[in-house]
Amino acid sequence: MSATSATAAPAPATAPPPTAPRSGSARPRAAAASLMRSAPLAAVASVLAVGSAWEAYKLLGPADGLMVGQTRLLPRTSDLAMPHTWDMAARLFEPVSGGAGAPPLWSAVLRAGAASLGVAAVGWLLGLVVGMLLALAMQRVRIVESAVLPLVVLSQTVPLVALAPLVRSWGARLEVGPVQWAPWMSVAVIASYLAFFPVAVGMLRGLQSPTTIHADLMRAYGAGWWPTLLRLRLPASVPYLLPALRLAAANAVVGAVVAEVATGLPGGLGRMIVEFAAFSASDPAKPWAPIFGAVALGLAAAGLVALLGTSLRRFRRLEAAR
Template identity: 55%
Template sequence: MARLRTAVSAVVAFTLLVVAWELAKAVLPEDGVRIGDTRVLPRTDDAAMPHVWTVLARFGEPEVAGAAAQRTVGEAVASGALFTLGLALGGLVIGGVLGAVLALAMARFGLLERALLPWVVLSQTVPLIAIAPLVAGWGGKIAILGQPWQPWTSVMVISSYLAFFPIAVGMLRGLTSPRRADVELFRSLAAGWWTTLLRLRLPASVPHLLPAVRLAAAAAVVGAIVAEISTGTRGGVGRLIIEYAQSATGDPSRMYTAILGAAVLGLVAAAAVGLLDLALRRYRGSVA
């Protein structure tokens, strides 16, 4: 029943978004609303805000008119979204492992937490668009087991950079959430640190970890898309956004098909995290 309510809520939210979009086009002036020389509300003409049904109709049209091997815009967006999803999930796994290891180390050694946590937080203040070219440049000089660094590897690394932070912070909070009385009880039973970790701290961290993984999944998708745009990696939905934006003057609705594909991609990543939620359902009610 809870899953059904979630699905219904998602459909209702999408419907309300469509209604708000079309209502804005119907009510607001096509040139937007200005106060003096400042536009406070955006333009609503077809060049800036095409109708929803126009965008949906573009999915069935050929991507390149007159091409020998025809591929529809929908097929191009689906293929790009799957490519980006694979990189985002890879970045989520890498970032999740790094974040979990870092959280375990900081929970084990208080001095390490005081030394590293400020730098972990500070790392997220660096603009992603500035990091992407650096990672791509450094990666071009690296060969792993004799294999050259691939452009998609840079995208996965950048995606993991955004994913590791919420998992590291969320898991650290969860590992330190058990009550002092519970920790003292394990000590009185001569339980070592590893036993306490497996039997007390890890189960107690699940309610904190699951929201962190959801946030990390969304961040991994955003990181993958931005990295594709910044590094020029082909094959993903980020590259499609750039390519379709270049033709937005003549066909603005095509750009929105790629943006809609990126939005659906985020929902798919969140649904994938739901599998982890099901696997850890028995621990969701753990109390700190």
Template identity: 40%
Template structure:
């Protein structure tokens, strides 16, 4: 007997959230793969123009500029260097682990700084009014411009190069945590704060027993953004650092040989993306362990003060 459409929709909605997320993620990846190959097929069929027009396509579809997806995957299991024994996947995996060290350190420092800044702002409206414009303006500075300065200053201070890269990573991580934590700390209703004060609770007790627990559901969406931002910051920071390892170095190296081996660069981009996805997945796992599903907020925080 065929089930009505409403019952099918209801049964699909009963799937656990993590399964729905996995299915959605898989479908998006498949759709992007189909779009990639369809665009390549169209360009090769029409001679590099839009069908029915003489307008050229924005990206060339030959194998030197846009290789097939299966060629990119196959390149991951071939030697990374000519005459070498180590396959590209292992080389990129080692580079990803090195980059993850800087990204994780920057994530921890930046998140702690951002959360501490939010607590300071909630306790001192004067500090918020005076410093919030500078916090926002800090994110308008091009990271590629300040990364070399941070690396040079870190070297002059005797910091290991990877730690200087972590500083750049933390620079991108603190902002979403600070803004969304501030929103979360302000989320308790006024009646709850008044009830705490009626029991002679100190400001410290109000903070630790009311405001911080209320802010946790707002904190984790920001931590997911901070996780991806820390990976981006670590990769950008590795570019001027002169490191011989790391995803930033791999991207720079394979970009110089793009015309002869574009699959390697796309493979490095793929591993960089996977590193960000894995990092966000670890934060999401911590969220599921610590925050009940009924208390979670949207994954994309509203940066409102």
């Protein structure tokens, strides 16, 4: 048999082309990593923008501000009313007072911030428990949502300055055995008053986020309310709950500082703001130190809650879908 008439050997099977990796899950992770890398730069840029706007108004604004009748619409640009940003930053590294051996101002602000942070943390935890319980009750019983949700919204219209003395007066009358109501407890309750609202609203929205198909599937499996809550509604509420927790942390700091001012609790940033306000004429950069401390404290509290939320990243399916 000739070579031309011989049956040709089968050609070797070609390897299938490599399958492109799925980008459905890689794209959100890459976007989240890029956002995490750019977040510090965005924070620094925002601080620089605020400082630049401050200095630009001080340079170009009217020296006496703008008055319309008896109402001042724009502040004065004098050094007493608006010290330079570099003067306020330099003042942080100077002694608190003129006495010899006085600690630097930043250390006093740091100690006061630690005291306020501890009280705010207790208020945040209390607000978290109250907000979650309210959200669960409103999701479980529709009539509770109709009755309680408007009250939850209306509760935030009460000014803290008017509420703080009442809470302190009520708390001073409480006594359970050897345990007496301490003044810082009133501040923690007021902080929780601001913290529970975003938790209740955010978690309620998250608990109601599962579609009808998912709820019907759980009913088809014979799952009751409790298994449905643990396996469906709580995981679905995480993307809504985490931003609410960060907002609640910032609100708790605001509530703690305002309550310290209203109740006169010593040792915190609120009391320091009141005390340093007396130096606005002689040392105009000094009263800004506790204000900066309160801002940094709110950012730190929100950042700590964001770090805690990294353990729940696998439940953030709705954020990844965006």
